[in-house]
Amino acid sequence: MRTGEPLPAAGNPLPAVGEVLASLATGLWHWSTATGLVTVDAEAARLLGLPAEETVLTEAQTRARLHPVDWNEITGVVQLAVAEGTLAEVRIRVMDDRGRVVRVVRSRSKPSFDPVKKAYELIGTIQEVTEPSPGTPAARSAVTGDWRRxxxxxxxxxxxxxxxxxxxxxxxxxxxxxxxxGFSPDGLAVFGVEGDRLTIIGHHGQRPGDDGPFSYMSLDTDYPAAEVVRSGRAVYLSSPEQYRERYPLTWPLAQQFGRRSWAFLPLTVAGRTMGAWMAAFTYPVAFTPDERSVLTTVARMLAQALTRAGVAETQRELTDGLQRSMLPTLGPEIPGMTLTARYIPTGGGLQVGGDWYDMIPLPRGRFALVIGDVQGHDVRAAGLMGQLRIALRAYASEGHRPDAVLSRASRFFHDITHSDDELSDLRFATCLYIEVDPATGVLEAARAGHMDPTIRMVDGTVMVRATAGGLPLGIDPDSDYPTTRLLLDTGEALMLCTDGLLETGGHDLDSGWRRIRKIMEEHQGDLEGLADALVQGVHGPSSHHTTGKLTDRREDDIAVLLLCRPGPGGGLDAVPARPATRRTMLTIAQAEPERIAEARQHLRELLHDWTSEDQRDSAVLLVSEMLTNVLVHTDADALLVAEVGNGSGGRRLRVEVTDTSDDLPHKRRPGEMASSGRGLVLIELLADAWGVAPRGEGKSIWFEIREAVHESVREPVREPVRESVRESVRESG
Structure with missing residues (x-):
């Protein structure tokens, strides 16, 4: 080959060249960063510790055979060679599967760079070299040329x-x-300080128990590490003679390890010496300025890393203590009820925040479930949460109703967040308080700015139960919190959660709720399994039972409470292939016309998987009309009952609105300018069946809609009404 010509490709060497290279124990390799593949001939494979045959390796496989420091050096050398138009030469340590250096090789290559592909192409040779003994002049001169890199x-x-x-x-x-x-220690020790004593934080290269004589050594002892801590200056000992001469009293302790050189460096952070680092060598080291510079830099980085790790460990211990002291146990078993909970802290700061849950025993076998969120993810939020939780327990134990408990808690929270100007930062807290009667399944809920509860029905349908609510706690000390009565039937499960369960992974409340609903509807199993499924579906397999391990990193705190009235099987019933029957009830009082909007949302939740969006809009509009007619034309309250069941032709929605007035509705023919009188006309146009049924006291008006299997199949007479229905629903919210 003429000087300057490129080497042949590794896979197709010239016969004569291959024979020459093999006789010189020199391997040939080819590396393309565009493909990420490295091709080596038989000799190169042998030098890398592989079977002696031509092999194609990935970059990851090649990197695994080399020392990580040398791999990083290769990149810098290649870039420099391309820039200067020279050969790239580097010494590489080849590692075995146990991470030990088995040989040192020298690689020479001619790299080129393709600006279009933005990739390097290298063809080179690899040859084993004899590594000089560490610490000798030959060893230091071998790395002098590449020392800086x-x-x-x-x-x-x-x-x-x-x-x-x-x-x-x-x-x-x-x-x-x-x-x-160029110089690697074979023995390390990290010393800390406790009072006037040295401690051993950790060591490497010594047998277990060898650190005994050095543990809790007085700082006044004539020992290098003690002197480093006292003075804040490094101590370098290049030979056993120097050690024996400077520290005759402690030399016998060090002599047994058979080392030849030692470096003791201060571990300093923010101007304070927190300990010392010992690097010991089995060969003589002169500790040149370059070597001292490297050791000093490593000592600084080690001190910072130990400080960060110490702070993180202290924070984790504080987090553990705070959460264990603030989070409750769920108490004894509740007859006829199953209860479980999960809590996951945030991953930021001290991993503590303001989310919490509680179960409070009440007289006559009743109990209260509480879930809430104090604004913030810091110690202040955790402290306020603890105080608020204690206050809620006290008010509940006094026998107050849910609305009174939240009213008193709001005044209390307002007082503690506004009493000290230095601590006042306008914090507030959301809360949902539910009093439960296990015998009947009746739930009485009061809500302070928190999310509504969710119920998973026996057929697997998951619905948000709209509840009346007031402002978050602490905003207005005189705020009112109306009570809503709900019913938990046998086989149903109640879920209370904080917004962290929904608003994670880039989700907002709407998309996060759809994700949680899917998990709840598809789950088949008991309540514990459902709790785990909710947590794992949001954050993966890590979960935190009340007494379990804290998870690592989370975007927000999460608190989840699940309550179930077990069905015949003793737990949550399995979800059937097609929901059998789902039913919901809601009372609208004369003084609560704003709850008609809740009724519309209630029906939308019931029909969330209905095939036809047009039919869903029609049902919502008709419910709004029927409830409004009761409140406008009678003096009675309205009871809404909506039921979805299976029939011979598919699913069927039946809605019934009952009131105590004896006045029967009749169909009118309103003029173009009339503002009312179209309710029954709309029902007749949009419903498949409807009617009015007199009761002993009052009456009920009902309608039915059969689910359209294909939305495109519609009755022609109803099509002109569709767009006006959509517009009416949009205007009514």
Missing amino acids: SREAFLLDAGRALAEARSTEEVLRVAAGLSMP
């Missing part, structure tokens, strides 16, 4: 690894694996 690559890799370590154990493990350019 090796040092920068090492420090970059070490800094990244130490920055990612999240515990003291991880920091020590990273420190033990550091391989410094």
